[in-house]
């Protein structure tokens with residue numbers, strides 16, 4: 104267990120999440136205490152059904168805990184209204200999805216620009232510059248006006264990464280971002296995320312099965328059956344062979 | 351916001367089949383509304399033109415004369431004084447014609463024909479000459495004494511042709527039947543209802559028939575520049591005539607031939623004037639038009655209802671398909687209202703563009719039907735007073751059609767869109 108730290112950007116204490124399927128109650132998270140620091144490149148590992156997605160949803164403010172508190176960037180998400188949560192997501196969080204989730208009818212540029220339009224802070228020229236910059240850093244300058252169905256899986260996920268980062272969020276959530284990609288492409292995406300983590304200082308929290316991907320993280324949380332089985336910080340910024348590897 | 355429009359249009363294009371189906375249905379309803387309104391307008395215009403030429407002015411001053419309390423003649427005594435009174439009151443109109451009126455029958459060797467008798471001075475009736483389509487004979491011959499004009503169907507029934515003699519007979523205000531020998535000078539094309547029971551003749555025939563003095567007539571028809579002023583002018587005329595000492599009948603919205611019965615039963619004698627408008631005299635036309643409009647609206651209403659269900663259903667489908675997209679946008683921080691707006695815009699773009707297309711298409715159909723000089727069947731001719739269906743499209747109707755249909759179908763999308771907006775953002779991740 105890590106000791107409480109002052110620059111924790113995410114702090115969970117006593118978090119339970121119970122899904123109700125009709126009359127059946129499914130406990131997905133059974134009491135999580137957790138801190139993630141700003142600038143972390145954190146991986147959530149664990150077997151399928153262990154609660155990774157549920158945990159990311161809570162941190163990502165798209166769902167709320169049944170009991171316990173979830174603090175994100177200083178806000179207790181359990182006390183916020185639906186519209187305050189929406190605002191928090193818009194201003195401070197970014198999402199990368201397993202199946203990319205791009206808007207099919209918009210081209211890469213429009214997809215990446217969309218969060219900026221929702222924020223409504225930048226003018227057209229500023230948006231263009233911002234989008235072009237981020238597209239350059241994900242290496243898609245030449246694919247700006249391709250629709251998602253004209254892009255490969257890796258390229259789509261790059262667009263998704265660009266979309267998540269274009270608003271310069273404090274935290275980017277990624278639920279198994281490489282699960283739909285071949286391993287080489289997957290590693291490229293992780294490398295890209297790592298690069299942006301280091302350049303921009305953005306906190307990344309992502310889940311994965313892949314031991315190689317896990318080794319990139321400087322913070323690792325292993326979930327088993329809705330509980331934190333192990334949580335460690337790599338001293339050298341890199342974790343060695345994770346104990347959790349499902350080899 | 352332009353991007354929402356872009357998303358809307360591209361989604362509509364992406365779902366070509368669905369958009370075409372729904373848009374086509376919306377367009378079809380608009381076409382029907384535009385065409386049916388044009389038919390209604392055309393009917394109204396034609397009925398008004400023909401009706402007001404054949405059987406009524408826009409405003410009429412007529413009335414009944416009762417020699418005894420049990421009879422009634424459709425007659426106005428001393429019409430020059432009435433004309434003077436109207437003139438003094440500043441009622442001019444476009445044209446004023448004076449016609450004899452009666453109720454009687456025409457008898458040929460083989461049959462009789464009952465109906466309204468109208469005495470005209472054909473030389474002074476330019477509009478009448480324009481409206482009547484002569485089949486045989488010569489309209490100018492109507493200025494000859496004892497000239498009668500029959501419509502085709504009447505002539506056929508009576509088995510007479512131009513040049514044949516017929517006998518006119520009618521009960522007069524003296525309580526006896528008078529007869530006048532007449533000659534058929536013109537046979538005219540049938541003109542709907544009116545031609546079924548109206549017979550036109552030289553004014554002198556009615557004067558003989560009813561033994562009227564030269565200052566007696568049947569009715570004074572006032573034609574206005576704008577028929578919508580009829581009620582106002584009628585009120586004006588009523589006031590002026592009342593002031594001049596004429597006795598007036600209470601206004602009843604009925605044609606004069608429907609008033610015989612009640613007037614005959616009323617207990618008074620002498621002259622009473624009846625000021626009516628074209629909507630009173632052409633009561634049956636008003637009813638036909640009202641019925642037609644009602645049917646049109648009911649029909650369009652039912653169609654719209656079906657479309658509303660269709661729109662809601664289609665939106666539900668689209669929203670179910672796009673659950674993940676909605677969740678993603680919500681997770682990214684899109685507000686509920688924006689999600690609602692996104693879908694309403696999509697429905698709105700489809701609705702208004704389809705309604706607009708339908709309206710233009712409807713206008714095309716209207717001009718095509720007009721160009722084809724679409725012939726209507728006989729039953730319909732009766733109402734239409736013409737054998738061709740002339741449609742009239744006014745821009746206002748088309749604009750209203752687009753606005754109403756566009757708005758209604760867009761509104762139908764609000765409920766499903768609201769459901770979309772309420773989808774929790776977590777569906778972005780969970781929905782497979």
Ligand SMILES: Nc1ncnc2c1ncn2[C@@H]1O[C@H](COP(=O)(O)OP(=O)(O)O)[C@@H](O)[C@H]1O
Pocket residue numbers: 122123124129130131149150151152153154155156157158780
């Ligand atoms: N919406 C849901 N309703 C009911 N049960 C759910 C729901 N989402 C997840 N679960 C259950 O919660 C547990 C954790 O799921 P999840 O967080 O998706 O795990 P992971 O992402 O690690 O595979 C599983 O047992 C799963 O079946």
Ligand SMILES: [Mg+2]
Pocket residue numbers: 155156157278
């Ligand atoms: Mg999962």
